[in-house]
Amino acid sequence: MTRWTYAEELRAKEIYLSSENYAAEAERALGRSRNSVISLARRQNWMRPAPAAEGQPRREGRCCRWPLWGDQGRPTHQYCDAATDRPGAAYCPEHAATARRVIPKAA
Numbered sequence: 001m002t003r004w005t006y007a008e009e010l011r012a013k014e015i016y017l018s019s020e021n022y023a024a025e026a027e028r029a030l031g032r033s034r035n036s037v038i039s040l041a042r043r044q045n046w047m048r049p050a051p052a053a054e055g056q057p058r059r060e061g062r063c064c065r066w067p068l069w070g071d072q073g074r075p076t077h078q079y080c081d082a083a084t085d086r087p088g089a090a091y092c093p094e095h096a097a098t099a100r101r102v103i104p105k106a107a
Protein backbone atom coordinates (compact mmCIF):
# COMPACT_ATOMS: atom_id res chain seq x y z
CA MET A 1 0.00 0.00 0.00
CA THR A 2 1.45 3.31 -1.08
CA ARG A 3 0.93 6.22 1.25
CA TRP A 4 -1.16 9.12 0.04
CA THR A 5 0.65 12.42 -0.26
CA TYR A 6 -1.07 15.49 1.12
CA ALA A 7 -1.55 16.83 -2.42
CA GLU A 8 -3.16 13.57 -3.51
CA GLU A 9 -5.48 13.63 -0.52
CA LEU A 10 -6.55 17.19 -1.32
CA ARG A 11 -7.22 16.30 -4.94
CA ALA A 12 -9.11 13.15 -3.94
CA LYS A 13 -11.25 15.14 -1.51
CA GLU A 14 -11.98 17.73 -4.18
CA ILE A 15 -13.17 14.95 -6.48
CA TYR A 16 -15.14 13.35 -3.66
CA LEU A 17 -17.00 16.58 -2.96
CA SER A 18 -17.73 17.28 -6.61
CA SER A 19 -18.77 13.88 -7.89
CA GLU A 20 -21.15 11.09 -6.94
CA ASN A 21 -18.86 8.79 -8.88
CA TYR A 22 -15.77 9.95 -7.05
CA ALA A 23 -14.01 6.60 -6.74
CA ALA A 24 -13.89 6.06 -10.51
CA GLU A 25 -12.90 9.66 -11.16
CA ALA A 26 -10.19 9.66 -8.54
CA GLU A 27 -8.93 6.38 -9.95
CA ARG A 28 -8.55 8.04 -13.36
CA ALA A 29 -7.13 11.29 -12.03
CA LEU A 30 -4.74 9.89 -9.43
CA GLY A 31 -3.98 6.38 -10.62
CA ARG A 32 -5.19 4.88 -7.31
CA SER A 33 -7.51 1.92 -7.07
CA ARG A 34 -11.16 2.63 -6.31
CA ASN A 35 -10.89 0.67 -3.09
CA SER A 36 -8.01 2.78 -1.84
CA VAL A 37 -9.94 5.97 -2.68
CA ILE A 38 -13.02 4.67 -0.85
CA SER A 39 -11.01 3.65 2.21
CA LEU A 40 -9.28 7.02 2.25
CA ALA A 41 -12.69 8.75 2.24
CA ARG A 42 -13.82 6.52 5.13
CA ARG A 43 -10.62 6.98 7.14
CA GLN A 44 -10.80 10.74 6.73
CA ASN A 45 -14.50 10.72 7.49
CA TRP A 46 -15.31 12.93 4.53
CA MET A 47 -18.90 14.04 4.20
CA ARG A 48 -20.77 15.86 1.51
CA PRO A 49 -22.76 18.89 2.60
CA ALA A 50 -26.46 18.12 2.89
CA PRO A 51 -28.47 19.43 -0.07
CA ALA A 52 -30.29 21.85 2.24
CA ALA A 53 -26.98 23.58 2.93
CA GLU A 54 -26.68 24.65 -0.70
CA GLY A 55 -28.97 27.60 -1.23
CA GLN A 56 -32.37 26.69 0.11
CA PRO A 57 -32.84 27.92 3.67
CA ARG A 58 -33.16 25.09 6.14
CA ARG A 59 -36.70 24.94 7.41
CA GLU A 60 -37.10 23.97 11.01
CA GLY A 61 -40.16 22.75 12.78
CA ARG A 62 -43.27 21.73 10.99
CA CYS A 63 -41.86 20.04 7.92
CA CYS A 64 -42.34 16.42 6.92
CA ARG A 65 -39.20 14.36 7.59
CA TRP A 66 -40.15 11.55 5.22
CA PRO A 67 -36.92 10.66 3.39
CA LEU A 68 -37.10 10.77 -0.40
CA TRP A 69 -35.58 8.02 -2.48
CA GLY A 70 -34.22 8.45 -5.96
CA ASP A 71 -33.77 6.05 -8.82
CA GLN A 72 -32.46 2.59 -8.04
CA GLY A 73 -33.48 2.95 -4.41
CA ARG A 74 -30.64 5.34 -3.59
CA PRO A 75 -31.30 7.98 -0.94
CA THR A 76 -31.43 11.58 -2.19
CA HIS A 77 -30.71 12.94 1.31
CA GLN A 78 -33.75 15.14 0.98
CA TYR A 79 -37.00 15.16 2.88
CA CYS A 80 -40.58 15.57 1.70
CA ASP A 81 -40.69 18.91 3.58
CA ALA A 82 -44.47 19.33 3.22
CA ALA A 83 -46.17 20.98 6.19
CA THR A 84 -47.21 18.72 9.04
CA ASP A 85 -50.69 19.14 10.46
CA ARG A 86 -49.67 19.56 14.10
CA PRO A 87 -46.58 20.65 16.06
CA GLY A 88 -44.24 17.81 16.86
CA ALA A 89 -45.53 15.58 14.07
CA ALA A 90 -42.75 13.97 12.08
CA TYR A 91 -44.66 13.57 8.83
CA CYS A 92 -47.18 15.37 6.65
CA PRO A 93 -50.72 13.86 6.77
CA GLU A 94 -50.09 11.81 3.63
CA HIS A 95 -46.84 10.29 4.89
CA ALA A 96 -48.21 9.87 8.41
CA ALA A 97 -50.94 7.71 6.87
CA THR A 98 -48.31 5.71 4.97
CA ALA A 99 -46.23 5.27 8.12
CA ARG A 100 -49.24 4.05 10.10
CA ARG A 101 -50.61 1.76 7.42
CA VAL A 102 -51.92 -1.33 9.12
CA ILE A 103 -50.44 -4.58 7.94
CA PRO A 104 -53.30 -7.01 7.34
CA LYS A 105 -53.24 -10.08 9.51
CA ALA A 106 -52.37 -13.30 7.79
CA ALA A 107 -55.44 -15.41 7.15
Ligand SMILES: [Zn+2]
Nearest residue numbers: 064080092095
Ligand atom coordinates in the same frame (compact mmCIF):
# COMPACT_ATOMS: atom_id res chain seq x y z
ZN1 LIG B 1 -44.48 14.08 3.55
